[in-house]
Amino acid sequence: MNRRTFLQHGAKGAVGLSALSSNLLAVEAEKPLRVGLIGCGWYGKTDLxxxxxxxxxxxxxxxxxxxxxxxxASELVAQRQSSGKKPQVYGDFRKLLSDQSPEIVLVGTPDHWHCLPVVEACKAGADVYVQKPISIDVVEGQAMVAAARKYGRTVQVGLERRSTPHLLEARDKYILSGVMGKIGYIDIHSYYGSRKTFPSPVAPPAHLDWDMYVGPASWRDYHPKLHPRSWRDCREFSNGQTGDLCVHFFDLMRYFFDLGWPRRVAATGGSLMRPSDSNVNVHDTQNALFDYDGLQMVWTQKNWGMNPDKDYPWGATIYGEKGTLKLSVWRYDYIPNDGGETIRRDSVDESDQYPEDLVHKETEVFAAPGNRRQLLDFVRSRQQGKRPVADIQEGHVSSASCILANLSMELGRELRWDAENEQVIGDPEANRRLARKYRGDWLHPTPANI
Known part of the structure; x- marks a missing residue:
């Protein structure tokens, strides 16, 4: 069956083709794995x-x-499952875990709802795939790592650039090969625009449990444009583009260069170009330095004005003594310093092998190959009892480093990091802010209480 035939048959054709195409990148199992999804929005469904x-x-x-x-989401899954079965639906993740005892749990909620479901899923004996950034504050991440280790669970983070074919090709051909020579500077950047403001608050619709949506975060009134896709413009629910976009390529650079924690983090910025009465409370501008002694990594965020590189509005640029390597989710360019020809490679398109991706309109076709391989690595790792490529500890280091950039910006000073004890050196105020206060009766997880 080719793509045209599939599309002519419509979405229901995905049942048979999904089983067929799974043979292209597949794991063997004696019986189907029991899976639960917490968070049925854009990337939750994509991961599933x-x-x-x-x-x-x-x-x-x-x-x-x-x-x-x-x-x-239940209707969609029923179309894709070979059994045709509609999964049971829940409004509380704790009920799903107790009723269904899933072997695998996917967590695709807004960022402020990552920690609690991951910890509880680990306690319930499930292995977990959680989207990035793993946490809203540093101590949440510490608790998630502790839970994975205490309960012996495989926890993979959706930092799927680590599994993206064209990016791995660029690493192998230009970095690991030594073609670029010595590398001393990396620029990660986003020049995407951002929202100016939200409409005035209104009562949430009857089908949305807004109190549960806010959950452990500080209270924020519902806005018509906030749900489902604009929660990243709310500091209560996210760490802005630093936690969303910076973390992807920061993590990839850590992976490429085998880096742990930065020695220090220093950031400036804020909401510089929005109206003064805007109710969007994340920054629109940031410059952050992640210091690795001999290697300097810089994050540049400017969500306004001109984009200086139309082909790379979000990505990373690696500067070497013999050439420059530009990376994005769509392509890479290698530019030799000697005036030689620029070499470009585009992202892999697997829509011919997986035409059902085109039916699910929210699928990012350019990102799908990396997402599939990341999930495949997760399932294989849990089968083989090994750490996955983006193990929860790696996700914690990358997420927490970005959170520290925001904290540095807010405090107006650099933060020197004690990697062994995971504390800011000589800064009691910064250390107090490594965990934020939970709302109401929600208990903030820590390594000691999980």
Missing amino acids: LHLMQVAPVDVVGLCDVDRNMVDA
């Missing part, structure tokens, strides 16, 4: 659908605080 392509699964439960969203 790609998992269904690479492993035999039985989706037994879906959870979301938006009843319309979880019901629609």
